[in-house]
Amino acid sequence: MNKLTMALAGNPNAGKTTLFNALTGARQHVGNYPGVTVERKEGAYQRGDFNAVVVDLPGTYSLTAYSEEEVVARDFLANEKPAVVINIVDAANLERNLYLTCQLLELKIPLVVALNMMDVASDRGMEIDVENLSAFLGVPVLPIVARSGKGLDELMAAAQEMAEGRLSPPDPAKVRISYGDDVDQALLTMTRLIRDQGLLKGKYPSRWIAVKIIENDEALIKEVNEDSLELGIRLLQEADIVAAHLMKTFDTYPEAVIADHRYGFIKGILKRGIITHRYDENRLYTSDKIDRVLTNRFAGPLIMLAVLYSIYQITFSFSTLPVAGVEAVFGWIGGLVEANLGDGPLKSMLVSGVIGGVGGVLGFVPLIMLMFFCIAILEDSGYLARVAFMMDRVFRMFGLHGSSVMAFIVSGGIAGGCAVPGVMATRTLRSPKERMATLLTVPFMNCGAKVPILALLIGAFFAQHQAFYMFGFTILSWIVALVAAKLLRLTVLRGEPTPFVMELPPYRFPTFNGLMIHTWERTWQYIKKAGTVILAISILLWAMMTYPGLSPEKEAVFVQERDRIATLYEVGNETGDKLLQEVDNQQEGAVLRNSFAGRIGVGMEKVTWLSGFEWRTNIALLGGFAAKEVIISTLGTAYSMGETDPEDAGSLGDRLAADSAWSPLVAMSALIFMLFYAPCFVTVVCIAREAGSWNWAFFSIIYSTTIAFILSTGVYQVGRILGF
Amino acid sequence: METISLRRMAKNQRGTITAVRVAGDLGRRIRDMGLVTGTVITVQGRAPLNDPVALRIRGNTLTLRNNEADFIEVEVEN
Ligand SMILES: Nc1nc2c(ncn2[C@@H]2O[C@H](COP(=O)(O)OP(=O)(O)OP(=O)(O)O)[C@@H](O)[C@H]2O)c(=O)[nH]1
Ligand SMILES: [Mg+2]
Numbered sequence: 137m138n139k140l141t142m143a144l145a146g147n148p149n150a151g152k153t154t155l156f157n158a159l160t161g162a163r164q165h166v167g168n169y170p171g172v173t174v175e176r177k178e179g180a181y182q183r184g185d186f187n188a189v190v191v192d193l194p195g196t197y198s199l200t201a202y203s204e205e206e207v208v209a210r211d212f213l214a215n216e217k218p219a220v221v222i223n224i225v226d227a228a229n230l231e232r233n234l235y236l237t238c239q240l241l242e243l244k245i246p247l248v249v250a251l252n253m254m255d256v257a258s259d260r261g262m263e264i265d266v267e268n269l270s271a272f273l274g275v276p277v278l279p280i281v282a283r284s285g286k287g288l289d290e291l292m293a294a295a296q297e298m299a300e301g302r303l304s305p306p307d308p309a310k311v312r313i314s315y316g317d318d319v320d321q322a323l324l325t326m327t328r329l330i331r332d333q334g335l336l337k338g339k340y341p342s343r344w345i346a347v348k349i350i351e352n353d354e355a356l357i358k359e360v361n362e363d364s365l366e367l368g369i370r371l372l373q374e375a376d377i378v379a380a381h382l383m384k385t386f387d388t389y390p391e392a393v394i395a396d397h398r399y400g401f402i403k404g405i406l407k408r409g410i411i412t413h414r415y416d417e418n419r420l421y422t423s424d425k426i427d428r429v430l431t432n433r434f435a436g437p438l439i440m441l442a443v444l445y446s447i448y449q450i451t452f453s454f455s456t457l458p459v460a461g462v463e464a465v466f467g468w469i470g471g472l473v474e475a476n477l478g479d480g481p482l483k484s485m486l487v488s489g490v491i492g493g494v495g496g497v498l499g500f501v502p503l504i505m506l507m508f509f510c511i512a513i514l515e516d517s518g519y520l521a522r523v524a525f526m527m528d529r530v531f532r533m534f535g536l537h538g539s540s541v542m543a544f545i546v547s548g549g550i551a552g553g554c555a556v557p558g559v560m561a562t563r564t565l566r567s568p569k570e571r572m573a574t575l576l577t578v579p580f581m582n583c584g585a586k587v588p589i590l591a592l593l594i595g596a597f598f599a600q601h602q603a604f605y606m607f608g609f610t611i612l613s614w615i616v617a618l619v620a621a622k623l624l625r626l627t628v629l630r631g632e633p634t635p636f637v638m639e640l641p642p643y644r645f646p647t648f649n650g651l652m653i654h655t656w657e658r659t660w661q662y663i664k665k666a667g668t669v670i671l672a673i674s675i676l677l678w679a680m681m682t683y684p685g686l687s688p689e690k691e692a693v694f695v696q697e698r699d700r701i702a703t704l705y706e707v708g709n710e711t712g713d714k715l716l717q718e719v720d721n722q723q724e725g726a727v728l729r730n731s732f733a734g735r736i737g738v739g740m741e742k743v744t745w746l747s748g749f750e751w752r753t754n755i756a757l758l759g760g761f762a763a764k765e766v767i768i769s770t771l772g773t774a775y776s777m778g779e780t781d782p783e784d785a786g787s788l789g790d791r792l793a794a795d796s797a798w799s800p801l802v803a804m805s806a807l808i809f810m811l812f813y814a815p816c817f818v819t820v821v822c823i824a825r826e827a828g829s830w831n832w833a834f835f836s837i838i839y840s841t842t843i844a845f846i847l848s849t850g851v852y853q854v855g856r857i858l859g860f
Numbered sequence: 861m862e863t864i865s866l867r868r869m870a871k872n873q874r875g876t877i878t879a880v881r882v883a884g885d886l887g888r889r890i891r892d893m894g895l896v897t898g899t900v901i902t903v904q905g906r907a908p909l910n911d912p913v914a915l916r917i918r919g920n921t922l923t924l925r926n927n928e929a930d931f932i933e934v935e936v937e938n
Contacts, residue, residue, distance in 0.1 A: 198892040229920045232894040260919065352883075389883045395891035396898070417919065424904070424916070437908050525923050529909035532925075538912075635928055636912050637889050640921040 140188045140299045141216065142181065145209060145240065146224035147233050148172075148195025149641050151252040155224060155282040156192035159292070163653050168518040168641050170195060174205040174563050176212060186296050191218065197232075199239040200353045207355070213245065214339060219299035220246045222291070227257040227264055227279070228642070230411065234402045238313060241273065244341045246298045246305045249277040250291050255284070256642065260421055261414035272405045274311050276303065283647065315397045319350060319390065322378040326350075326371055336363050350375045351391045423518075423642035431522050440523060444545065447510040451503055458502030466495030481682070489678030494671050498663065500584055500765075504554060505659045507584075511546060512654035516646030521638070528636050534618040535625025538636055539565050540574040548581035549614070555579040555819040556665070557658050559826055567634035573621045575823055576836050579815035580617035582610055585764035589810055592768060596789035597803040609811065616812055620843060628835075665818050673762035673817060677770075680733040681755065686726060694723045728774060733758065737774075747809060747848040748802040757809070763816045801860045805852040813844035862936060866901075866913070866929035874902045875934035882931035893922055895932060 144152045148170030157164055160179030165172055177192040193212055194205035213221060223240055225233040240247055249270075257264060270277035276294040280287035297303045314320055326346035329335075336345060336359065348356040349371050361368035379390045386393075420428075430439055470491045477483040514520050520542055528538030540562070547558025558578040565571035582590065594605045625631070686694075697719050705712025728734045729751070736758065737751035744754055752774035759770035768788070775791050792798045814837040815823065824833035863878055877899045880890055894917055895901070904914040904921060912925045 198888070200888055200892075229918070231918050232920070235892065235894070351888075388879070389887065391883065391888060392880060392891065392897070395888075396896050399894070399896045399899075418902075421919070424921070427904070427914075427921070431905060431907070431914065433906060433908050525912060525914065526907050528925070529907055529911045635886050635889055635925065637886075637893050637922070637924045637928060639893070640914065640923055642920075 140219035141191060142188050142295055142299060143191045143193060143212060143216075143218040143221045144224060145193050145213060145221050145236070146195060146252075147197055147226060147229075147236055149639070150195065150224045150226045150233060151282040152195065152224045153177075153192055155222075155250065155252070155280070155288075156190060158282055158285050158288060159190050163657070164192060165654070165657065166650050167515045167520075167654075168644050168646075169515065169521040169524075170639055170641065171205070171566075174208075176208055181292075183292055183296060188219070188296075188299065196236065198236060199243065200348065200351055200356075210355075213240075213243065218245075220248060220295050222248050222250050222295055224250045224252050224282070227251045227253050228260060228262070230264070231399070231402055231406060234405075235398055237273065238311070238398050238401060241275070241311045242313070242341070242344045242347065244305060244344070246301075246303075247275045248291070248295045248298050249273065249275055250282075251277055251279045252282050254279045254287070255281045263412045263414065265410050265412075268408070269405070269410050272408070272410075313398060313401045315347075315394050318378055318381055318385075319393055319397075322350065322374055323347065326374050329367065329371065329374075333364065333367055335360065335367055346371070347394065350378060351394055421642065426643050427522070427640070430519070431526060436522075436526055440526060443514075443519070444549075447507070447514075450510060451507040455503040455506050459499055462502060463495070463499045466491055466499065470495070484682060485675060485678055488682075489675045490671065494666050494674060498666050501659065501663060503584060504662050505655055507553065508557070508658045509651060509655045512651045513646055515654065516644065516650050518641045518643045521640050524638070525640060532633055532636075534622045535570070535629075535633070536574055536577075536618075536621050537565055537567065537570045537634065538638070540570065543574050543578050544581060544614075544617070547578040548583040548586070553581060554583050554585075554662070555581065555815055556662070556822050559819060559822040562826060567631070569625070569629045569631040570634060572827060572832065573624045573629050575826055576624060576832070576839070577617040577621045579819050579823075579836070579840065580613050580620065580812055582613050582811065583764065585816070586811055589764065589767055590807065592771075592789050593792075593803045593807050596793045597798075597800040609807065612808075613811055616843070616847075620839075669818055669821070670763055674766075677733070677759050677762060677766065680736075681728055681731050681770075683731060686723075686730060690726065690730075694719060694726075725774075728752075728755070746852070747845065748805045748852040749809070750797040752797070753806060757813070760810065761814055761817060763818065764810070767810060799860075801852060801855040804855070805848040808851055809844045809848040811844075812847065813841045815840065863933055864936060866932040866934050867926045869903045869913075869934060869936065871903050871905055873936055874900065875936035876900050877932060878935050879933040880931060881933065886928065887931070890924070890928065890932070894918065895922070895924075901934065 144156055146152050149168065149172075153164050153166045153173050156162060156177065156179060157166065159181050162177070162179045164177055171194070173192060173194045175194065179190050179192070181188045181190045191212065193209040196206040196209045198206075199210055199213075212218075221240060223237050225237060237247075237249060251264065251266060251269075254264075264279070266277050266279050276298070278287060278291040278294055280291050282288075294303070298305075315323065323343060323346045326349065327342045330342040330345050335342070345356065345360065349360065352375070357368065357372070360371065375390070382388055382390055382393060429435060470487055473483060473486050473491065477486070514523075523541050523545075524538035527541040531538055531540050543558045543561040543565075545553065545558075546561050547553045547555045555578055558581070559575055562571050562574045562578070565574060590606060590609055594602050594609075598605045685691075698716060701712055701715045701719065705715070729738070733755045734751065737754035740754040740758075741749075741751050744750075749757070753771070755774050756767045756770040760767035771792070772788050775788065775795065792803075814820070820833045820837060823836050824830045827833065864875075869875060877895060877897055879897060880887060880895060882890065899917060902916040904916045906913050910926070912923045913929055914921055914923045
């Protein structure tokens with residue numbers, strides 16, 4: 137049997153996904169800000185022996201689509217003809233939510249209204265006369281609390297009846313909204329024309345088409361013209377006549393008249409005793425009182441900084457132990473392999489490539505989890521929308537949007553984030569240009585993998601002013617990101633800023649379940665990447681740094697040297713062991729220089745000498761493209777230290793400080809390059825996916841590397857002239 | 861009674877929208893969000909740099925930028 141489709145439609149943030157999860161047992165992303173769901177999701181629903189497919193749609197304020205994800209919702213409703221549409225309506229914001237309901241009614245699709253957030257409404261002292269509302273709208277209206285599951289049974293019983301055709305769809309006579317004499321007259325003429333010629337028959341009701349044409353809905357007008365250009369022109373003429381008339385007599389637009397009348401219709405219904413307020417209607421709700429403090433013009437930004445800073449504090453202080461724990465586990469596994477496998481390529485690959493590479497990345501899992509947990513709290517409570525509100529002005533100066541802020545913070549705006557979820561967070565941006573600009577600049581932030589690099593080099597070369605340099609580099613990364621965004625918006629991504637008409641949802645207590653879903657969903661993505669991409673790259677990198685190995689003659693030199701030391705000292709003698717270790721290190725260095733990676737590194741010196749980097753640094757930079765964590769472990773190997781633990785880089789720091797190829801000026805130049813050059817491989821893959829093309833991903837690599845190179849060369853050359 | 865642009869309203873001031881003078885996408889967005897003629901709004905506050913502005917409308921909060929607020933005319937009591 138063909139399964140029936142039930143679609144969930146409604147305003148953004150009305151609770152569609154919460155209901156979807158409750159019905160299907162899915163674990164889709166729920167968040168307390170508008171526009172969380174950006175693509176449609178399907179799930180199976182069963183009730184007794186009734187089976188259906190439930191479709192969760194992106195939220196939409198109106199059927200005249202405004203942004204891309206709203207088009208998804210509208211196209212689905214119009215083209216796929218679901219057996220029933222469950223319209224989720226926020227009871228605490230009834231008037232605005234019914235605006236969409238009116239349009240769904242005009243579309244004459246089988247409709248059931250789910251009056252959600254009844255708990256919020258009753259907290260606010262609102263009582264809603266559900267039966268009368270249902271009578272006025274001409275469709276079933278069922279009160280629910282999607283979050284607790286209250287009322288779902290009754291709702292789904294009604295939805296099933298409607299889907300199976302046992303309830304009649306909306307009665308058009310009952311809900312015919314009058315748009316005033318002038319518009320109504322034009323609608324009458326147009327509807328007749330449409331009906332007579334069977335325009336888009338079976339797809340939309342005739343009157344609905346007429347209304348949309350007068351509303352100047354471009355997508356629909358295009359559809360009409362494709363069906364019949366002649367009639368389309370005729371209809372547009374009619375629409376132009378009313379428009380001109382309205383402008384002349386009332387100084388207003390037809391779409392304004394239509395919106396006014398729709399809201400008038402809703403007000404007319406609600407006035408008839410549908411809502412009773414137990415308290416004064418203008419009373420401030422708890423949420424408003426919280427906002428008085430949190431978005432206060434003076435206290436607001438300070439609190440925001442404090443909140444962001446404490447996230448940083450919490451993640452770093454609480455994750456130190458677990459991170460060390462995970463690393464100990466990998467160290468132990470490495471030790472096991474070391475002890476139980478014979479020397480050879482397999483062992484070397486497992487220890488340096490697999491365990492070193494993947495383990496280094498997985499070591500950050502506890503930190504990442506904690507960070508995502510904190511961000512989930514911000515997201516589910518509704519604070520995020522406030523951050524966007526407060527930061528919009530600053531971001532707009534640089535061609536970005538208030539909603540870009542979160543992507544920046546997730547990526548490491550306070551140091552210690554990750555650009556991968558940051559890049560994904562750009563989905564909430566409505567304008568493709570602003571979104572691209574955000575997408576391309578968030579990788580400049582100091583992600584968790586760059587923090588150890590900063591710690592290493594600052595510790596080695598600028599030890600007296602560590603905090604100052606750390607802070608300075610954080611600020612620098614913001615400046616570079618914002619300026620780069622501005623440049624992009626002035627060149628390849630030129631375009632007008634998009635409006636910031638946004639609702640601030642009421643603060644809500646995050647649910648435990650919701651927090652867990654968020655944290656786990658994102659952490660799992662990170663782990664999955666470590667197990668796939670990073671694993672592959674680590675092995676590749678290991679091979680490139682190991683092969684082709686030394687020629688037999690060169691190898692023989694080291695063997696001779698070892699033999700010489702062995703004859704001079706007894707086994708177990710301290711000086712002898714030290715010397716032997718030294719020879720091992722030298723041999724590793726020689727292997728490295730002769731390896732494919734080493735040769736590439738030497739070749740790169742032709743360009744990188746401008747910034748002051750020598751071949752060993754170049755290898756690390758190449759490795760860092762796979763994952764920034766790799767920079768430290770590669771530097772460690774390259775500077776003859778054997779295995780270097782990324783967390784405990786102190787001794788590597790000493791080595792670098794003593795090395796003739798390094799100086800404070802080189803360190804400064806290297807840091808700048810490492811912070812800003814090409815995003816790591818995983819981020820690039822994400823950029824390609826989110827931007828929808830690999831061209832943007834390549835662009836991202838090239839432009840950021842160019843910026844990094846210019847900056848570091850500038851610093852190095854000017855520094856040299858000034859005599860540093 | 862006096863009609864001013866929404867941008868010029870002070871914090872906590874109340875008024876009734878008398879016109880939304882913008883067509884196209886932005887106009888539609890503004891109206892879809894419930895800012896239509898006859899709606900009573902109160903300015904709840906402004907962001908730290910004076911822009912955007914937060915409005916209380918029918919018990920809920922809506923934000924928009926000053927250059928979007930310019931299109932909205934409001935009748936306020938002096
Ligand atoms: N108090 C209360 N909160 C709810 C209820 N249903 C949903 N919420 C909360 O409302 C917020 C929005 O829920 P979502 O399910 O993400 O809303 P949505 O309609 O899918 O939103 P978009 O995907 O952005 O269109 C979340 O914080 C939910 O926890 C309810 O019945 N009562
Ligand atoms: Mg959703």
